[in-house]
Amino acid sequence: MDASATSPISIDAQQVQEASAELTILGAGAWGTALAKLVRKNDHTVCLWSRRGETTLANAVSGSHIILSAISMKGVSATVKQLQELNIPPETILVTATKGLDPETTRTPSQIFQDTFPDNPVVVLSGPNLSKEIEQGLPAATVAASTHPEAAEAVQYLFASDIFRVYRSLDPLGAELGGTLKNVIAIAVGVCEGLNLGSNARSALITRAMPEVIRIGTHLGGQMDTFFGLSGLGDMLATCTSSLSRNYRVGYGLAHGKPLDQILDELGSTAEGVNTANVLIQIANREEIPVPISREVYRLLNGKITPKEAVEALMERDLKAEACLLN
Template sequence: MDANVTSPISIDAQQAQKQSAELTILGAGAWGTALASLVEKNNHTVCLWSRSSEMSLADAVQDAHVILSAVSMKGVPSVAAQLKELNIPPETIIVTATKGLDPETTRTPSQIFHDTFPDNPIVVLSGPNLSKEIDRGLPAATVAASSHPEAAEAVQYLFSSDTFRVYSSPDPLGAELGGTLKNVIAIAVGICEGLDLGSNARSALMTRALPEMIRIGTHLGGQAETFVGLSGLGDMLATCTSVLSRNYRVGYGLAQGKSLDQILEELGSTAEGVNTTNVLVQIANREGIPVPISRQVYHLLNGKITPQEAVEALMERDLKAEACLLT
């Protein structure tokens, strides 16, 4: 990460606040489009690119001060590889707004971009941000996290407005993992709601999910305090309590007896928690990390148990002291 800390950047916070900046967003889905709208409202120039665009990727990023990736997790490795061929200047800020884990390498998007562009500042944008609410102009907050503080500050000013508040953080991996892991929990909460288990069960599930997220996140290198902030607890609360959440709807549908294939077809878009659950359990097995909630979601997604059996398995675990968040 040392290269990220010392490399120059193409746009500073003062320019992002007072002058027009060139920004390219890769991924024209709901999230990428919402982010483009936020930047345009701040009078910056935005190029929104997708694989179906008539414009080439080379032309799309040619003059960009900032390149933001909002593609799905499965597209991140190929997009990073394509960008590498374009000789992106080392001062260009690369922002990742994708929440997921690569099934081939178990890496996060920021780790993939950092490995591909070790000389560029990498920023993670993550928080409780349901794109449909942002499109409606409803107030929201998020986190710009980077080991390069000037890059985080520049991104902070690019996106901040009277309806979108951006905080900075020095913990990109923690911010990214918080936004990634909560998708698994959202599936679990959707199951709880679909089975009509009540508010007590939902509250208990979400409360016990937080230490599970912290346990995984800190083991993988994130900072514990990040997971009780906007990109951890905040994102989990939004995703686990809104019918706008695709991952919540996956769990709810499973509890209603629908097949996973049927649910995903009805969604018509990616529910990153499905892939994340499978990769997470792979990591937990490899690293010896206890993940009781995530493991039951994994069994359910893979057809090994029913929703009712998943709940029973969690309720029948050995009794223990609550003690602290990390137990």
């Protein structure tokens, strides 16, 4: 999924610092809007595009140095196809800030972008970034990950400010998977909280979820160290401990007996962990990866088990040593 690290880019870090960059953000939801606010804080030009808006996609991306996708997973493939028809210049930096898995191909957003635009540098933006807190101007940190170091650095300086610290990484897939897989775990933690199981249970669940996420992520090509960073453990902690997290609220609602459709209706926005859980089980079955926590979340979301039964199933697993991180 690598673009050549030596291929040209439309704007580099020094140019970002010295002049106004032209950025198009695809997706005018809470996340896209929060990211636009960060970029405007640095005096760069932002076009915020929505499928429901009046501006055409062609006009929105025309002349952009950087195109960032903040749309939900269900819209990624269709939007990428539209972009492909617009003959995007190969030096344009493509950034994905979507956390999910494609139900048809089981690919991540960055894999979809890189497969479609093999000559363009692709950057993943991922971290513990609850959009409501960013919108409020509260401090946060994230990771810009790419196999194209210069593109990652340009994105780093595009967003970095006194309230938003941006780190670089050479592991886009690991950064992306960390942010994607923790959404499933957040649903499980929401159930734990909704059932009032206490701090001990929540701590144990999050701790045991880490080996599961690492096991999946490294099997699929991510680097282990990445999962202990901001886009892995950091994102998991934020999403699993805040009621601002949509996925946490899904689990919490299920624990209180609400139907899934009602919960999603009340959220009014996408909880990516629901789709991710279904796709993840496809991958786990295909690759024979043990995913006990994610599997119970999958069963719960699909009405095969109650929240109480899900907890009981996890507590009744065979006893084992904790010595191996990936057990």
